[in-house]
Amino acid sequence: MSSTGSLLSALECRACCTQVEPNHLVGTCPTCGHALLAVYDLTRVDGPRWWSSLAGRPRTLWRYRELLPVQSSDAIVTLGEGCTPTLPLPEVPGAPGVRVQLKDDGVIPTGSFKARGMAVAVSRARELGAAALFAPSAGNAAIALSAYGARARVPVRVYLPDRNTAAVQEVCRRYGAEVVAVAGTIRDAGEAGRAAEKGRGSFEMSTLREPYRVEGKKTMGLEIAERASEEGLPDAILYPTGGGTGLVGMYKAFQELQTLGLCERIPRLYAIQPDGCSPVVRALRDGSARVTPWEAPHTLAPGLLVPAPFASERILEAVRGSHGGGTTVTDGELVEAMVELARRYGVSASPEAAAPYAALPHLVDQRAIRAGETVFLYNTGTGLGFSADELRTGLARTSPST
Ligand SMILES: Cc1ncc(COP(=O)(O)O)c(C=O)c1O
Ligand SMILES: [Zn+2]
The missing domain is CATH 3.40.50.1100 (Rossmann fold)
Structure with missing residues:
Protein backbone atom coordinates (compact mmCIF):
# COMPACT_ATOMS: atom_id res chain seq x y z
CA MET A 1 0.00 0.00 0.00
CA SER A 2 1.46 3.38 -0.91
CA SER A 3 0.56 6.30 1.31
CA THR A 4 -0.85 9.53 -0.09
CA GLY A 5 0.94 11.46 2.66
CA SER A 6 -2.41 12.85 3.82
CA LEU A 7 -2.01 15.14 6.84
CA LEU A 8 -5.54 14.41 8.11
CA SER A 9 -5.42 14.37 11.92
CA ALA A 10 -9.01 14.69 13.21
CA LEU A 11 -12.59 15.64 12.48
CA GLU A 12 -13.88 18.66 14.31
CA CYS A 13 -17.29 20.18 15.03
CA ARG A 14 -17.00 23.96 14.93
CA ALA A 15 -20.33 24.30 16.80
CA CYS A 16 -19.34 22.47 20.02
CA CYS A 17 -15.58 21.87 19.51
CA THR A 18 -15.90 18.08 19.76
CA GLN A 19 -13.02 16.30 18.02
CA VAL A 20 -13.49 12.86 16.52
CA GLU A 21 -10.92 10.30 15.47
CA PRO A 22 -11.12 10.25 11.65
CA ASN A 23 -10.31 6.64 10.80
CA HIS A 24 -13.80 5.21 10.88
CA LEU A 25 -17.03 6.05 9.05
CA VAL A 26 -18.74 8.99 10.70
CA GLY A 27 -21.39 11.44 9.52
CA THR A 28 -22.24 14.38 11.77
CA CYS A 29 -21.00 15.45 15.23
CA PRO A 30 -21.84 12.71 17.78
CA THR A 31 -22.37 15.38 20.47
CA CYS A 32 -24.55 17.99 18.77
CA GLY A 33 -25.37 16.76 15.25
CA HIS A 34 -23.68 19.63 13.38
CA ALA A 35 -21.28 19.22 10.47
CA LEU A 36 -17.83 17.74 11.05
CA LEU A 37 -14.90 19.24 9.17
CA ALA A 38 -11.51 17.65 8.53
CA VAL A 39 -8.47 18.98 10.38
CA TYR A 40 -4.95 18.57 8.98
CA ASP A 41 -1.66 18.73 10.83
CA LEU A 42 -0.22 21.52 8.71
CA THR A 43 2.88 21.79 10.90
CA ARG A 44 4.17 18.62 9.21
CA VAL A 45 4.67 20.26 5.83
CA ASP A 46 6.88 23.06 4.56
CA GLY A 47 4.31 25.21 2.75
CA PRO A 48 6.42 26.85 0.02
CA ARG A 49 8.32 23.63 -0.72
CA TRP A 50 5.04 21.67 -0.96
CA TRP A 51 3.53 24.35 -3.21
CA SER A 52 6.43 24.22 -5.64
CA SER A 53 6.43 20.39 -5.67
CA LEU A 54 2.93 20.47 -7.19
CA ALA A 55 4.26 21.54 -10.58
CA GLY A 56 5.41 18.02 -11.45
CA ARG A 57 2.23 16.27 -10.38
CA PRO A 58 -0.66 14.88 -12.47
CA ARG A 59 -3.24 17.46 -13.49
CA THR A 60 -6.10 16.18 -11.34
CA LEU A 61 -7.34 17.29 -7.93
CA TRP A 62 -5.32 14.47 -6.37
CA ARG A 63 -2.23 16.67 -6.81
CA TYR A 64 -3.30 18.17 -3.44
CA ARG A 65 -3.32 14.73 -1.76
CA GLU A 66 -1.62 15.93 1.46
CA LEU A 67 -4.60 18.22 2.08
CA LEU A 68 -7.14 15.53 1.22
CA PRO A 69 -8.39 12.78 3.59
CA VAL A 70 -7.63 9.60 1.63
CA GLN A 71 -4.73 7.71 3.22
CA SER A 72 -3.86 5.05 0.67
CA SER A 73 -3.20 5.76 -3.02
CA ASP A 74 -4.87 2.42 -3.79
CA ALA A 75 -8.14 3.74 -2.35
CA ILE A 76 -8.38 6.63 -4.82
CA VAL A 77 -11.39 6.39 -7.13
CA THR A 78 -10.84 8.76 -10.03
CA LEU A 79 -12.28 9.70 -13.39
CA GLY A 80 -9.56 12.32 -13.95
CA GLU A 81 -11.40 15.16 -12.16
CA GLY A 82 -9.97 18.61 -11.39
CA CYS A 83 -7.58 21.16 -12.91
CA THR A 84 -10.34 22.71 -15.01
CA PRO A 85 -9.65 25.72 -17.24
CA PHE A 113 -18.33 20.34 -9.87
CA LYS A 114 -20.16 17.67 -7.82
CA ALA A 115 -17.53 15.29 -9.23
CA ARG A 116 -14.91 16.91 -6.98
CA GLY A 117 -16.80 16.20 -3.78
CA MET A 118 -17.91 12.74 -4.76
CA ALA A 119 -14.49 11.62 -6.02
CA VAL A 120 -13.01 12.37 -2.60
CA ALA A 121 -15.97 11.26 -0.47
CA VAL A 122 -16.52 7.97 -2.34
CA SER A 123 -12.79 7.19 -2.18
CA ARG A 124 -12.72 7.84 1.55
CA ALA A 125 -15.99 5.97 2.23
CA ARG A 126 -14.67 2.94 0.38
CA GLU A 127 -11.34 3.18 2.19
CA LEU A 128 -13.24 3.11 5.51
CA GLY A 129 -15.31 0.09 4.45
CA ALA A 130 -18.72 1.52 3.43
CA ALA A 131 -20.89 -1.30 2.06
CA ALA A 132 -23.38 0.96 0.24
CA LEU A 133 -23.93 4.70 -0.25
CA PHE A 134 -27.01 6.89 -0.54
CA ALA A 135 -27.83 10.58 -0.95
CA PRO A 136 -30.68 12.91 -1.79
CA SER A 137 -29.87 15.15 -4.72
CA ALA A 138 -31.27 17.73 -7.08
CA GLY A 139 -29.56 15.86 -9.93
CA ASN A 140 -25.87 16.59 -10.38
CA ALA A 141 -24.75 15.10 -7.07
CA ALA A 142 -26.78 11.98 -7.84
CA ILE A 143 -25.11 11.64 -11.22
CA ALA A 144 -21.67 12.09 -9.68
CA LEU A 145 -22.35 9.68 -6.81
CA SER A 146 -23.69 7.10 -9.26
CA ALA A 147 -20.63 7.41 -11.50
CA TYR A 148 -18.05 7.22 -8.71
CA GLY A 149 -20.03 4.44 -7.02
CA ALA A 150 -19.85 2.46 -10.28
CA ARG A 151 -16.13 3.08 -10.54
CA ALA A 152 -15.61 2.09 -6.89
CA ARG A 153 -17.97 -0.92 -7.24
CA VAL A 154 -19.98 0.24 -4.25
CA PRO A 155 -23.81 0.05 -4.51
CA VAL A 156 -25.56 3.45 -4.65
CA ARG A 157 -29.14 4.58 -4.02
CA VAL A 158 -30.18 8.14 -4.88
CA TYR A 159 -33.32 9.95 -3.71
CA LEU A 160 -34.44 12.52 -6.27
CA PRO A 161 -37.24 15.09 -6.06
CA ASP A 162 -39.86 13.71 -8.46
CA ARG A 163 -39.84 16.91 -10.55
CA ASN A 164 -36.33 15.93 -11.69
CA THR A 165 -36.22 15.11 -15.34
CA ALA A 166 -36.44 11.53 -16.48
CA ALA A 167 -33.03 12.09 -18.08
CA VAL A 168 -31.30 12.45 -14.69
CA GLN A 169 -32.95 9.29 -13.43
CA GLU A 170 -31.90 7.43 -16.56
CA VAL A 171 -28.28 8.58 -16.28
CA CYS A 172 -28.11 7.42 -12.64
CA ARG A 173 -29.62 4.04 -13.54
CA ARG A 174 -27.19 3.70 -16.42
CA TYR A 175 -24.37 3.90 -13.87
CA GLY A 176 -26.10 1.08 -11.99
CA ALA A 177 -27.59 3.17 -9.18
CA GLU A 178 -31.04 2.54 -7.74
CA VAL A 179 -33.27 5.61 -8.10
CA VAL A 180 -36.07 6.56 -5.70
CA ALA A 181 -38.31 9.51 -6.73
CA VAL A 182 -39.74 11.54 -3.83
CA ALA A 183 -42.47 14.21 -3.95
CA GLY A 184 -41.25 17.71 -2.96
CA THR A 185 -37.81 19.32 -2.75
CA ILE A 186 -34.37 17.96 -1.87
CA ARG A 187 -35.29 18.48 1.77
CA ASP A 188 -38.16 15.98 1.44
CA ALA A 189 -35.91 13.62 -0.54
CA GLY A 190 -33.35 13.77 2.30
CA GLU A 191 -35.92 12.97 4.97
CA ALA A 192 -37.41 10.12 2.94
CA GLY A 193 -33.95 8.72 2.21
CA ARG A 194 -32.85 8.78 5.85
CA ALA A 195 -36.05 7.05 6.93
CA ALA A 196 -35.84 4.39 4.23
CA GLU A 197 -32.14 3.66 4.79
CA LYS A 198 -32.37 3.18 8.56
CA GLY A 199 -30.99 -0.23 9.51
CA ARG A 200 -29.76 -1.01 6.00
CA GLY A 201 -26.06 -0.51 6.81
CA SER A 202 -25.64 2.14 4.11
CA PHE A 203 -23.68 5.37 4.53
CA GLU A 204 -25.23 8.81 3.94
CA MET A 205 -23.45 11.10 1.48
CA SER A 206 -25.69 14.20 1.84
CA THR A 207 -24.19 17.67 1.64
CA LEU A 208 -22.23 18.40 4.84
CA ARG A 209 -23.77 15.40 6.64
CA GLU A 210 -20.52 13.56 5.94
CA PRO A 211 -17.16 15.30 6.27
C1 LIG B 1 -24.71 23.09 -11.25
C2 LIG B 1 -24.86 23.36 -9.77
N1 LIG B 1 -24.39 24.52 -9.27
C3 LIG B 1 -24.48 24.83 -7.96
C4 LIG B 1 -25.09 23.97 -7.06
C5 LIG B 1 -25.16 24.36 -5.60
O1 LIG B 1 -24.03 23.87 -4.98
P1 LIG B 1 -23.70 23.94 -3.43
O2 LIG B 1 -24.46 22.81 -2.81
O3 LIG B 1 -22.23 23.79 -3.30
O4 LIG B 1 -24.17 25.27 -2.93
C6 LIG B 1 -25.58 22.74 -7.52
C7 LIG B 1 -26.20 21.78 -6.58
O5 LIG B 1 -26.88 20.85 -6.94
C8 LIG B 1 -25.47 22.42 -8.90
O6 LIG B 1 -25.91 21.25 -9.38
ZN1 LIG C 1 -20.85 19.31 17.81
Whole structure:
Protein backbone atom coordinates (compact mmCIF):
# COMPACT_ATOMS: atom_id res chain seq x y z
CA MET A 1 0.00 0.00 0.00
CA SER A 2 1.46 3.38 -0.91
CA SER A 3 0.56 6.30 1.31
CA THR A 4 -0.85 9.53 -0.09
CA GLY A 5 0.94 11.46 2.66
CA SER A 6 -2.41 12.85 3.82
CA LEU A 7 -2.01 15.14 6.84
CA LEU A 8 -5.54 14.41 8.11
CA SER A 9 -5.42 14.37 11.92
CA ALA A 10 -9.01 14.69 13.21
CA LEU A 11 -12.59 15.64 12.48
CA GLU A 12 -13.88 18.66 14.31
CA CYS A 13 -17.29 20.18 15.03
CA ARG A 14 -17.00 23.96 14.93
CA ALA A 15 -20.33 24.30 16.80
CA CYS A 16 -19.34 22.47 20.02
CA CYS A 17 -15.58 21.87 19.51
CA THR A 18 -15.90 18.08 19.76
CA GLN A 19 -13.02 16.30 18.02
CA VAL A 20 -13.49 12.86 16.52
CA GLU A 21 -10.92 10.30 15.47
CA PRO A 22 -11.12 10.25 11.65
CA ASN A 23 -10.31 6.64 10.80
CA HIS A 24 -13.80 5.21 10.88
CA LEU A 25 -17.03 6.05 9.05
CA VAL A 26 -18.74 8.99 10.70
CA GLY A 27 -21.39 11.44 9.52
CA THR A 28 -22.24 14.38 11.77
CA CYS A 29 -21.00 15.45 15.23
CA PRO A 30 -21.84 12.71 17.78
CA THR A 31 -22.37 15.38 20.47
CA CYS A 32 -24.55 17.99 18.77
CA GLY A 33 -25.37 16.76 15.25
CA HIS A 34 -23.68 19.63 13.38
CA ALA A 35 -21.28 19.22 10.47
CA LEU A 36 -17.83 17.74 11.05
CA LEU A 37 -14.90 19.24 9.17
CA ALA A 38 -11.51 17.65 8.53
CA VAL A 39 -8.47 18.98 10.38
CA TYR A 40 -4.95 18.57 8.98
CA ASP A 41 -1.66 18.73 10.83
CA LEU A 42 -0.22 21.52 8.71
CA THR A 43 2.88 21.79 10.90
CA ARG A 44 4.17 18.62 9.21
CA VAL A 45 4.67 20.26 5.83
CA ASP A 46 6.88 23.06 4.56
CA GLY A 47 4.31 25.21 2.75
CA PRO A 48 6.42 26.85 0.02
CA ARG A 49 8.32 23.63 -0.72
CA TRP A 50 5.04 21.67 -0.96
CA TRP A 51 3.53 24.35 -3.21
CA SER A 52 6.43 24.22 -5.64
CA SER A 53 6.43 20.39 -5.67
CA LEU A 54 2.93 20.47 -7.19
CA ALA A 55 4.26 21.54 -10.58
CA GLY A 56 5.41 18.02 -11.45
CA ARG A 57 2.23 16.27 -10.38
CA PRO A 58 -0.66 14.88 -12.47
CA ARG A 59 -3.24 17.46 -13.49
CA THR A 60 -6.10 16.18 -11.34
CA LEU A 61 -7.34 17.29 -7.93
CA TRP A 62 -5.32 14.47 -6.37
CA ARG A 63 -2.23 16.67 -6.81
CA TYR A 64 -3.30 18.17 -3.44
CA ARG A 65 -3.32 14.73 -1.76
CA GLU A 66 -1.62 15.93 1.46
CA LEU A 67 -4.60 18.22 2.08
CA LEU A 68 -7.14 15.53 1.22
CA PRO A 69 -8.39 12.78 3.59
CA VAL A 70 -7.63 9.60 1.63
CA GLN A 71 -4.73 7.71 3.22
CA SER A 72 -3.86 5.05 0.67
CA SER A 73 -3.20 5.76 -3.02
CA ASP A 74 -4.87 2.42 -3.79
CA ALA A 75 -8.14 3.74 -2.35
CA ILE A 76 -8.38 6.63 -4.82
CA VAL A 77 -11.39 6.39 -7.13
CA THR A 78 -10.84 8.76 -10.03
CA LEU A 79 -12.28 9.70 -13.39
CA GLY A 80 -9.56 12.32 -13.95
CA GLU A 81 -11.40 15.16 -12.16
CA GLY A 82 -9.97 18.61 -11.39
CA CYS A 83 -7.58 21.16 -12.91
CA THR A 84 -10.34 22.71 -15.01
CA PRO A 85 -9.65 25.72 -17.24
CA THR A 86 -9.89 29.39 -16.32
CA LEU A 87 -11.20 31.47 -19.23
CA PRO A 88 -11.12 35.26 -19.57
CA LEU A 89 -14.53 36.82 -20.35
CA PRO A 90 -13.74 40.19 -21.95
CA GLU A 91 -16.18 43.10 -21.77
CA VAL A 92 -19.00 41.56 -19.78
CA PRO A 93 -22.08 43.79 -20.22
CA GLY A 94 -22.94 45.68 -17.04
CA ALA A 95 -19.44 45.29 -15.58
CA PRO A 96 -17.27 47.97 -17.22
CA GLY A 97 -13.61 47.82 -16.26
CA VAL A 98 -14.01 44.61 -14.23
CA ARG A 99 -11.55 41.87 -15.15
CA VAL A 100 -13.76 38.80 -15.39
CA GLN A 101 -12.55 35.19 -15.44
CA LEU A 102 -14.66 32.06 -15.57
CA LYS A 103 -13.55 28.89 -13.80
CA ASP A 104 -15.12 26.19 -15.94
CA ASP A 105 -16.22 23.03 -14.15
CA GLY A 106 -18.64 22.39 -17.01
CA VAL A 107 -15.87 20.26 -18.51
CA ILE A 108 -15.22 18.02 -15.49
CA PRO A 109 -16.24 14.30 -15.48
CA THR A 110 -20.01 13.88 -14.93
CA GLY A 111 -20.52 17.49 -16.10
CA SER A 112 -20.53 19.30 -12.79
CA PHE A 113 -18.33 20.34 -9.87
CA LYS A 114 -20.16 17.67 -7.82
CA ALA A 115 -17.53 15.29 -9.23
CA ARG A 116 -14.91 16.91 -6.98
CA GLY A 117 -16.80 16.20 -3.78
CA MET A 118 -17.91 12.74 -4.76
CA ALA A 119 -14.49 11.62 -6.02
CA VAL A 120 -13.01 12.37 -2.60
CA ALA A 121 -15.97 11.26 -0.47
CA VAL A 122 -16.52 7.97 -2.34
CA SER A 123 -12.79 7.19 -2.18
CA ARG A 124 -12.72 7.84 1.55
CA ALA A 125 -15.99 5.97 2.23
CA ARG A 126 -14.67 2.94 0.38
CA GLU A 127 -11.34 3.18 2.19
CA LEU A 128 -13.24 3.11 5.51
CA GLY A 129 -15.31 0.09 4.45
CA ALA A 130 -18.72 1.52 3.43
CA ALA A 131 -20.89 -1.30 2.06
CA ALA A 132 -23.38 0.96 0.24
CA LEU A 133 -23.93 4.70 -0.25
CA PHE A 134 -27.01 6.89 -0.54
CA ALA A 135 -27.83 10.58 -0.95
CA PRO A 136 -30.68 12.91 -1.79
CA SER A 137 -29.87 15.15 -4.72
CA ALA A 138 -31.27 17.73 -7.08
CA GLY A 139 -29.56 15.86 -9.93
CA ASN A 140 -25.87 16.59 -10.38
CA ALA A 141 -24.75 15.10 -7.07
CA ALA A 142 -26.78 11.98 -7.84
CA ILE A 143 -25.11 11.64 -11.22
CA ALA A 144 -21.67 12.09 -9.68
CA LEU A 145 -22.35 9.68 -6.81
CA SER A 146 -23.69 7.10 -9.26
CA ALA A 147 -20.63 7.41 -11.50
CA TYR A 148 -18.05 7.22 -8.71
CA GLY A 149 -20.03 4.44 -7.02
CA ALA A 150 -19.85 2.46 -10.28
CA ARG A 151 -16.13 3.08 -10.54
CA ALA A 152 -15.61 2.09 -6.89
CA ARG A 153 -17.97 -0.92 -7.24
CA VAL A 154 -19.98 0.24 -4.25
CA PRO A 155 -23.81 0.05 -4.51
CA VAL A 156 -25.56 3.45 -4.65
CA ARG A 157 -29.14 4.58 -4.02
CA VAL A 158 -30.18 8.14 -4.88
CA TYR A 159 -33.32 9.95 -3.71
CA LEU A 160 -34.44 12.52 -6.27
CA PRO A 161 -37.24 15.09 -6.06
CA ASP A 162 -39.86 13.71 -8.46
CA ARG A 163 -39.84 16.91 -10.55
CA ASN A 164 -36.33 15.93 -11.69
CA THR A 165 -36.22 15.11 -15.34
CA ALA A 166 -36.44 11.53 -16.48
CA ALA A 167 -33.03 12.09 -18.08
CA VAL A 168 -31.30 12.45 -14.69
CA GLN A 169 -32.95 9.29 -13.43
CA GLU A 170 -31.90 7.43 -16.56
CA VAL A 171 -28.28 8.58 -16.28
CA CYS A 172 -28.11 7.42 -12.64
CA ARG A 173 -29.62 4.04 -13.54
CA ARG A 174 -27.19 3.70 -16.42
CA TYR A 175 -24.37 3.90 -13.87
CA GLY A 176 -26.10 1.08 -11.99
CA ALA A 177 -27.59 3.17 -9.18
CA GLU A 178 -31.04 2.54 -7.74
CA VAL A 179 -33.27 5.61 -8.10
CA VAL A 180 -36.07 6.56 -5.70
CA ALA A 181 -38.31 9.51 -6.73
CA VAL A 182 -39.74 11.54 -3.83
CA ALA A 183 -42.47 14.21 -3.95
CA GLY A 184 -41.25 17.71 -2.96
CA THR A 185 -37.81 19.32 -2.75
CA ILE A 186 -34.37 17.96 -1.87
CA ARG A 187 -35.29 18.48 1.77
CA ASP A 188 -38.16 15.98 1.44
CA ALA A 189 -35.91 13.62 -0.54
CA GLY A 190 -33.35 13.77 2.30
CA GLU A 191 -35.92 12.97 4.97
CA ALA A 192 -37.41 10.12 2.94
CA GLY A 193 -33.95 8.72 2.21
CA ARG A 194 -32.85 8.78 5.85
CA ALA A 195 -36.05 7.05 6.93
CA ALA A 196 -35.84 4.39 4.23
CA GLU A 197 -32.14 3.66 4.79
CA LYS A 198 -32.37 3.18 8.56
CA GLY A 199 -30.99 -0.23 9.51
CA ARG A 200 -29.76 -1.01 6.00
CA GLY A 201 -26.06 -0.51 6.81
CA SER A 202 -25.64 2.14 4.11
CA PHE A 203 -23.68 5.37 4.53
CA GLU A 204 -25.23 8.81 3.94
CA MET A 205 -23.45 11.10 1.48
CA SER A 206 -25.69 14.20 1.84
CA THR A 207 -24.19 17.67 1.64
CA LEU A 208 -22.23 18.40 4.84
CA ARG A 209 -23.77 15.40 6.64
CA GLU A 210 -20.52 13.56 5.94
CA PRO A 211 -17.16 15.30 6.27
CA TYR A 212 -15.39 14.64 2.98
CA ARG A 213 -17.40 16.01 0.05
CA VAL A 214 -16.42 19.46 1.25
CA GLU A 215 -12.76 18.38 1.08
CA GLY A 216 -13.20 17.62 -2.62
CA LYS A 217 -14.89 20.98 -3.13
CA LYS A 218 -11.96 22.58 -1.35
CA THR A 219 -9.88 21.86 -4.44
CA MET A 220 -11.83 24.60 -6.27
CA GLY A 221 -10.14 27.11 -3.98
CA LEU A 222 -6.79 25.32 -4.15
CA GLU A 223 -6.83 25.45 -7.95
CA ILE A 224 -7.73 29.14 -8.00
CA ALA A 225 -4.92 29.83 -5.53
CA GLU A 226 -2.36 27.71 -7.38
CA ARG A 227 -3.03 29.59 -10.59
CA ALA A 228 -2.82 32.82 -8.61
CA SER A 229 0.83 32.11 -7.79
CA GLU A 230 1.45 33.43 -11.32
CA GLU A 231 -1.38 35.89 -11.84
CA GLY A 232 -2.46 37.04 -8.37
CA LEU A 233 -5.55 36.10 -6.36
CA PRO A 234 -8.93 37.33 -7.56
CA ASP A 235 -10.61 40.02 -5.49
CA ALA A 236 -13.94 38.17 -5.51
CA ILE A 237 -15.47 34.80 -6.39
CA LEU A 238 -19.16 34.57 -7.32
CA TYR A 239 -20.69 31.20 -6.61
CA PRO A 240 -24.18 29.72 -7.25
CA THR A 241 -25.29 28.65 -3.79
CA GLY A 242 -27.64 25.82 -2.90
CA GLY A 243 -26.38 23.55 -0.12
CA GLY A 244 -23.31 25.77 0.16
CA THR A 245 -20.56 23.13 0.21
CA GLY A 246 -18.67 24.96 -2.49
CA LEU A 247 -18.44 28.16 -0.44
CA VAL A 248 -17.49 26.28 2.73
CA GLY A 249 -14.89 24.28 0.79
CA MET A 250 -13.28 27.28 -0.91
CA TYR A 251 -13.13 29.21 2.36
CA LYS A 252 -11.48 26.24 4.05
CA ALA A 253 -8.96 26.01 1.19
CA PHE A 254 -7.90 29.62 1.57
CA GLN A 255 -7.70 29.30 5.37
CA GLU A 256 -5.45 26.25 5.12
CA LEU A 257 -3.26 27.99 2.54
CA GLN A 258 -3.00 31.01 4.84
CA THR A 259 -1.84 28.73 7.68
CA LEU A 260 0.78 27.31 5.31
CA GLY A 261 1.90 30.86 4.44
CA LEU A 262 0.80 30.41 0.83
CA CYS A 263 -1.87 33.04 0.41
CA GLU A 264 -1.88 36.51 1.85
CA ARG A 265 -5.64 37.12 1.83
CA ILE A 266 -8.96 35.41 1.13
CA PRO A 267 -10.95 36.52 -1.94
CA ARG A 268 -14.40 37.89 -1.11
CA LEU A 269 -16.94 35.09 -1.54
CA TYR A 270 -20.41 35.95 -2.87
CA ALA A 271 -23.41 33.64 -2.56
CA ILE A 272 -25.68 33.93 -5.60
CA GLN A 273 -29.23 32.56 -5.22
CA PRO A 274 -32.49 32.71 -7.20
CA ASP A 275 -35.05 35.17 -5.84
CA GLY A 276 -37.56 32.31 -5.39
CA CYS A 277 -35.25 30.50 -2.95
CA SER A 278 -32.60 32.65 -1.30
CA PRO A 279 -32.37 31.72 2.38
CA VAL A 280 -28.61 32.43 2.54
CA VAL A 281 -28.89 35.90 0.99
CA ARG A 282 -31.78 36.70 3.37
CA ALA A 283 -29.78 35.59 6.41
CA LEU A 284 -26.84 37.73 5.26
CA ARG A 285 -29.11 40.73 4.82
CA ASP A 286 -30.77 40.18 8.22
CA GLY A 287 -27.51 39.55 10.07
CA SER A 288 -28.78 36.14 11.25
CA ALA A 289 -26.47 33.45 12.63
CA ARG A 290 -28.24 30.73 10.62
CA VAL A 291 -30.79 30.52 7.85
CA THR A 292 -34.49 30.09 8.41
CA PRO A 293 -36.19 27.75 5.92
CA TRP A 294 -37.50 29.46 2.77
CA GLU A 295 -41.26 29.21 2.45
CA ALA A 296 -42.76 28.07 -0.87
CA PRO A 297 -39.40 27.80 -2.68
CA HIS A 298 -39.40 27.91 -6.47
CA THR A 299 -36.80 28.24 -9.21
CA LEU A 300 -36.08 26.56 -12.50
CA ALA A 301 -32.51 25.83 -11.33
CA PRO A 302 -32.89 22.53 -9.45
CA GLY A 303 -29.46 22.69 -7.77
CA LEU A 304 -30.41 26.00 -6.14
CA LEU A 305 -33.76 24.79 -4.83
CA VAL A 306 -32.44 24.25 -1.30
CA PRO A 307 -34.84 25.91 1.14
CA ALA A 308 -32.93 25.03 4.33
CA PRO A 309 -29.24 24.26 3.77
CA PHE A 310 -27.71 22.10 6.48
CA ALA A 311 -24.76 23.71 8.29
CA SER A 312 -25.83 27.18 7.23
CA GLU A 313 -23.64 28.59 10.03
CA ARG A 314 -20.60 27.41 8.06
CA ILE A 315 -21.89 28.98 4.83
CA LEU A 316 -22.50 32.33 6.53
CA GLU A 317 -19.09 32.12 8.21
CA ALA A 318 -17.43 31.64 4.79
CA VAL A 319 -19.18 34.66 3.28
CA ARG A 320 -18.76 36.94 6.29
CA GLY A 321 -15.23 35.77 7.11
CA SER A 322 -14.13 36.60 3.57
CA HIS A 323 -15.88 40.02 3.69
CA GLY A 324 -18.07 38.93 0.77
CA GLY A 325 -21.83 39.08 0.43
CA GLY A 326 -24.75 37.79 -1.56
CA THR A 327 -27.34 38.77 -4.09
CA THR A 328 -30.31 37.29 -5.90
CA VAL A 329 -31.17 36.84 -9.56
CA THR A 330 -34.48 36.07 -11.25
CA ASP A 331 -35.15 32.86 -13.14
CA GLY A 332 -35.48 34.93 -16.31
CA GLU A 333 -31.99 36.34 -15.75
CA LEU A 334 -30.63 32.80 -15.26
CA VAL A 335 -31.93 31.67 -18.64
CA GLU A 336 -30.70 34.78 -20.44
CA ALA A 337 -27.27 34.48 -18.77
CA MET A 338 -27.06 30.86 -19.88
CA VAL A 339 -27.75 31.89 -23.48
CA GLU A 340 -25.40 34.89 -23.36
CA LEU A 341 -22.52 32.82 -21.97
CA ALA A 342 -22.92 30.46 -24.91
CA ARG A 343 -23.34 33.18 -27.58
CA ARG A 344 -20.70 35.67 -26.45
CA TYR A 345 -18.09 33.35 -25.01
CA GLY A 346 -18.73 29.78 -26.24
CA VAL A 347 -19.26 28.63 -22.65
CA SER A 348 -21.78 25.94 -21.77
CA ALA A 349 -23.43 26.58 -18.40
CA SER A 350 -26.48 25.11 -16.68
CA PRO A 351 -29.07 27.54 -15.26
CA GLU A 352 -27.45 27.26 -11.80
CA ALA A 353 -24.01 27.78 -13.22
CA ALA A 354 -25.11 30.90 -15.12
CA ALA A 355 -26.15 32.58 -11.85
CA PRO A 356 -22.79 34.32 -11.19
CA TYR A 357 -22.79 35.82 -14.68
CA ALA A 358 -26.37 37.05 -14.15
CA ALA A 359 -25.45 38.48 -10.74
CA LEU A 360 -22.31 40.39 -11.73
CA PRO A 361 -24.07 43.54 -13.03
CA HIS A 362 -26.18 43.63 -9.83
CA LEU A 363 -23.07 43.51 -7.65
CA VAL A 364 -21.49 46.25 -9.78
CA ASP A 365 -24.66 48.39 -9.35
CA GLN A 366 -24.53 47.73 -5.61
CA ARG A 367 -20.85 48.85 -5.65
CA ALA A 368 -19.85 45.55 -4.10
CA ILE A 369 -17.61 45.03 -7.14
CA ARG A 370 -15.68 47.87 -8.74
CA ALA A 371 -13.83 48.61 -11.95
CA GLY A 372 -10.24 47.36 -11.84
CA GLU A 373 -11.08 44.33 -9.70
CA THR A 374 -10.56 40.75 -10.82
CA VAL A 375 -13.63 38.58 -10.40
CA PHE A 376 -14.00 34.83 -10.85
CA LEU A 377 -17.38 33.49 -11.89
CA TYR A 378 -17.64 29.84 -10.94
CA ASN A 379 -19.26 27.79 -13.71
CA THR A 380 -20.38 24.79 -11.67
CA GLY A 381 -21.88 22.69 -14.45
CA THR A 382 -22.46 22.12 -18.15
CA GLY A 383 -25.50 23.40 -19.99
CA LEU A 384 -25.71 20.26 -22.12
CA GLY A 385 -29.04 18.61 -21.52
CA PHE A 386 -30.87 21.91 -20.89
CA SER A 387 -33.12 23.57 -23.45
CA ALA A 388 -33.36 27.36 -23.15
CA ASP A 389 -36.64 27.23 -25.10
CA GLU A 390 -38.17 24.76 -22.64
CA LEU A 391 -36.88 26.79 -19.69
CA ARG A 392 -38.47 29.95 -21.16
CA THR A 393 -41.77 28.11 -21.58
CA GLY A 394 -41.51 26.94 -17.97
CA LEU A 395 -40.87 30.53 -16.88
CA ALA A 396 -44.16 31.60 -18.33
CA ARG A 397 -46.03 29.20 -16.08
CA THR A 398 -43.80 29.07 -13.00
CA SER A 399 -45.82 29.04 -9.83
CA PRO A 400 -44.62 28.71 -6.25
CA SER A 401 -44.60 25.15 -4.90
CA THR A 402 -43.27 23.43 -1.82
C1 LIG B 1 -24.71 23.09 -11.25
C2 LIG B 1 -24.86 23.36 -9.77
N1 LIG B 1 -24.39 24.52 -9.27
C3 LIG B 1 -24.48 24.83 -7.96
C4 LIG B 1 -25.09 23.97 -7.06
C5 LIG B 1 -25.16 24.36 -5.60
O1 LIG B 1 -24.03 23.87 -4.98
P1 LIG B 1 -23.70 23.94 -3.43
O2 LIG B 1 -24.46 22.81 -2.81
O3 LIG B 1 -22.23 23.79 -3.30
O4 LIG B 1 -24.17 25.27 -2.93
C6 LIG B 1 -25.58 22.74 -7.52
C7 LIG B 1 -26.20 21.78 -6.58
O5 LIG B 1 -26.88 20.85 -6.94
C8 LIG B 1 -25.47 22.42 -8.90
O6 LIG B 1 -25.91 21.25 -9.38
ZN1 LIG C 1 -20.85 19.31 17.81
